[in-house]
Amino acid sequence: MVIRRALGAIRNPAQLVLAAFVTLILVGTALLSLPFAWDDDSSHRFVDALFWSTSASTVTGLGTTDMSGFSLFGELVLLGLIQLGGFGIMTIGSVFALVASRRIGLRQRMLAQAEIGAVDIGELRSLIGAIAKITVGVELGIATILFVRFVAHDDIGVARAAYSGLFHGVSAFNNAGISLYSDSLVQFADDPFVVFPITFAFIIGGFGFPVLVEFGRRIKPRRWSLHTRITVAATAVLLVAGPFLVLVLEWTNVDTLGPMGIWDKLQAAWFQGVTPRTAGFNTIDIGAMHDETLNIMTCLMFIGAGPASTSGGIKVTTFAVLGFAMWSEVRGDSDINIFRRRLPVGISRQAMTIALLSLTIVFTTAVILDTISPFSFTQTSFEAASAFGTVGLSTGITGALPTFGQLVLVVVMLAGRIGPTTFVMALALRQRQRAYAFPEERPIIG
Template identity: 50%
Template structure:
């Protein structure tokens, strides 16, 4: 039976989650030597494969070294993409990629053509490993020199957190995540750099790289939209956190510490679940701002979640065109076709529906407040991983709901856009036009 590339991608991630659950259920994966429960293993495997970072058990104290290694492997597998990884194995074994494999890899890597898929796959792997290696070296050196960690332990900490950061997973090997290093720029800055590079998307990284090498003079509309919106959000996020938390969680810190913590917490919500302060202590206004940043997410074709900054940007230009009374939607001297506008609207509205319905279900079935439940649900769907600490306290059905959201958040936008782009139903007649009232 023929399957569409989008369905194959969804099946690939589901298979990885199942295999990860089975492996994490083994007694050797836990420090106690007793096999993890099905829900703990399933939740952790889904969170790792879907690059989320939400946890129901404490990663450094519950999982053994073997278990932590499995989590790291699942993060890397999810970050590179199941189809990208499968295509890479095919390249190494047969030095060729078939048409169906190219379609599957294109659906995952978000490339527009088939001829460049082979180059993209190799480029994704090379770029990922290079950035992860550089960040790991920086972190390992800091852990060894600044915190007197043994060389092997420092290297493991560096590698784990570098891969977790670049893949926007947010898993940490410290019970308080990164709170203990909140004022250490030698830890926080490399993590922020890795998160931004991983979250902006491989298509943008490749195009900027070609531009810097002089092979491409003009950026594509996708790159310009991604870079512009990302730059704005990277400024707005930290600024709002700084203003809202100045006399709250940032109280008692010096100016340098406040700026560093605000920058860290303003950048992480868009893509990764690292936190240098306790979100349970944050102001409700900050949680709402974080909800919006998480929902928007990062760049397409990267390791971030959310509806993606390009989707958000297209919707903004649609609104601007309608307010100005323009007949077409334009951005950076380019016209955005109506079909793409409909795709952006579909992705955004489906995401809103999933978040609202899940929040309502948890609100009706638990005793938690709206603000923390909305935060948890948005974090799960946007595959961010930030939490106010209620994940482990949710009932089993609530945790299972978050598992479904993490999975849909990881494959949903890819599957949806790919399916919409592949469908082109022709109509041999046009229906009469009628205009309902809008607004």
Template identity: 40%
Template sequence: MLFFKKISLSPPQILVMGFALIILLGSVLLMLPISSTKGTTLPFVDALFTATSATCVTGLVVRDTGTYFSTFGQVVIVMLIQVGGLGFMTMATLFSLVLKRKISLRDRLLLQEAMNQNTMEGIVRLIRKVLMYSLVIESCAALIFAIRWSFDMPIGRALYYGVWHAVSMFNNAGFDLFGEYRSLTQYVADPIVNFVAMFLIVSGGIGFIVLSDIIEFRRHRRFSLHSKVVLSMTSALILIGAIVIFIFEFTNPRTLEPLGWSGKIWSSFFQSVTPRTAGANTLDIGALRQATQFFIIILMFIGASPSSTGGGIKTTTFTILVGAVASMIRGRSDLVLFRYRLTQERIFKAITLTMLSLFLVIAVAMVLSTTEDASFLSILFETTSAFGTVGLTMGLTGKLTVIGKIIISLTMFAGRLGPLTLAYALGPKKGKELYRHPEGKMIIG
């Protein structure tokens, strides 16, 4: 962080440069012959795509992680996932705390921007909680994974797989080591793997503020408005998503039909949870019906929650949009959630963020439609997956052209950092307008 202090940059600019430098460093390391199993050099565009996908915790891959990359390369990828998921400012703060260095005011401003907070109050305390919760959750999940997979592979490999996939799942990255782009399809009906993976995805996706509220509920006996909104909307989306996927895919011979009832239920819930920016899958996404694929696009666009390891426009933004529509239909001027009224500034910010995100997805999909030889639904799915830092694909990723790989890499980068910089840019500005224009009237609808 000393380098950034010597140049005059705003917090969003420092975050963008920080993530860009991490991606470039990761690209160089992945290009080294030691990073591949065959000792060959990975082309720069493929290395850049992989490093961007890992740092932006997406999960889209152009080279199979489990077969192409060596142990060194896999370790580089999982380190990029951890740094990208928690944020490089969080990791820098960890080193400062270990070295007992004082956290400066500028550092706190950067942390406030990185964690998408409205105030600096208690920001260092929040970072300590983020690091502690992450370590505990990942360690427990890694142990359970290792015990389960020890029945399928040597204990050393099972432990390695357990740690690796616990980090990947908690950070909503979606990378896996099972080879042949299979993800978790071989464990489609396994209750242990399904439950632990979904728990990690949801824990990383609801945000550290909500995690803190849940863990400390016994002491405070209440949830903040933010936690109530996140928990209620997350639960609703998972339940509705599972029901919709179950209904659409129940008679699909390539997905749910061959499975028993437990397999149908587990896979329906897993495919409902994973679009929350996780990227892992237990069913072949390309084999899903088009209605299901389009529904997953909607879930991916919504994404996870603020201050989490996930992307998308976030559940709170979606809640405000739905609430604003409901209030307008009911003829009410105020948006009230859990007996709290939200200001118009929050509503405008949610609308602006959603529209800019929608424009980005549409623009990228239109450009890719001219550079890639694929169906529009497949391109839209890939674009939304990249923007929401999800990592699910209908099979297009490995067929992308060089231009397509670069465009998707930029989309992943924008999806990971866009909401942060937008939140800063749309924040309340100091000073008042000296005048107001006369009120105009126009017909709507």
């Protein structure tokens, strides 16, 4: 009765999404605070458990301690948090409710729509089922490929190879970027049987579930919805631009790509150019990169991947809408047209709101970290964008930040995970029509 009253008191489904993720984080923190969640006998701070729980639940990948410090139990807790956070615990709750009662209410539909971005709320049942199939299928497929690779080339045993393959498959598809290895995937920088399956997994996960479902329904691009067209086009541009810029800027860097052969350079640049969009794995030392490269990667992390995906950031559709809005304004067009479709009047305002709000969060976080730590603004802005974009890449400063700075990143990771999607839904729920309009007056712009 108490729970029912509490749910009834929450009018905005976005608040339920926030409450659900906070609950998951607190449960994860409690489990990671147990002594047997760690391999060593030393005492660990509560902040470390909270930070790791938030990082895994929001599929970010940042960490204040080395992954080698966790026991098998701790690793399994992280794996569970990644899966629940990536799939969306509200989506899982809707699946359970659907199985139990064979029906789903409007509130639950709107709640699940806020998390998975269902384009048509009436198709939520089939969409949730498709999400489950896609998630399990991709994760098991990548896990199998990695298992074969680890068994064939590493002397770690069948059981450990299977576990490592599954862990990295789940982490990759959910764009968590958490690896069982202390150096992430640096030791596999020249291994195509690890690099390309991992990149395939997090690129697929970054498209977003509505796009993946539409891929299965409509094979021909000309039949795709506008949302899918924008997501695919913007993703393709960033998948080319990111690796190209990393390759050019790091080609002669003796601490990153410099000593590698041409093929290894291309492979490493590809991986490190696509992973900032949300994945968080790295095959070269991020802290050794040039500042110019770090700034480019900061921009990529801020943009993120597709809506309703396992990524953070402002999302590629928001970035594309802003770009087309700018282009329309420059050309003097009254409408914003994309792929022979005219966008609604209010969508550019929503995109601008999300972008400015996100920029404010990242910039404020970077300034705070810069103020309370000895690190440069390039490093702190990179860390802030990584946390907000739920990416997980770091120049190596996370564990060295003051406790207050780490707590700030906890809040930013949570805001980045639920922010853009739930904020758009909150805007949609608050839309209202006035019976009157104020007099129009134009200020001077520019």
